[in-house]
Amino acid sequence: MESDNSREQETKRLLTSYYEGLAKKEGWGRLLSDGFLLSGTVAKESRGREEYVANAFFKAVQSLDVKQLIAEGHHGFAVVSYKLKSSRGTPFTCDVAEYWTAKNGRLDSVAIYFDTAAFSKSMAQ
Secondary structure, eight states: OOOOOOHHHHHHHHHHEEEHHHTTSSGGGEEEEEEEEESSSSSSSSSSHHHHHHHHHHHEEEEEEEEEEEEEEEEEEEEEEEEEEESOEEEEEEEEEEEEETTEEEEEEEEOOOOHHHHHHHOOO
């Protein structure tokens, strides 16, 4: 039987690898389950690793800074400051709260929360 501490370590390792890979723009998609679920303050909930990886948000990411990362069992929480570039080339920052779940050694879902009005305004500039 898996201990709480080993579940937390595994979840933290998955999340750390995810953010490191995302910052390098490589290898992070392999950490997601096939049925990965994206929810939260997004325009549309999505399911599936390929759909998540293809999200236009990731093309705008220039860099990121994980401000806080907490793991408890198969759940994780991160506060991340993303440096982004709009489609018109204007740089801006977006702070995001991300609530994760892990299952069977993969990240299985994320619910993201951010200021959607400020994000939309910045993406249009």
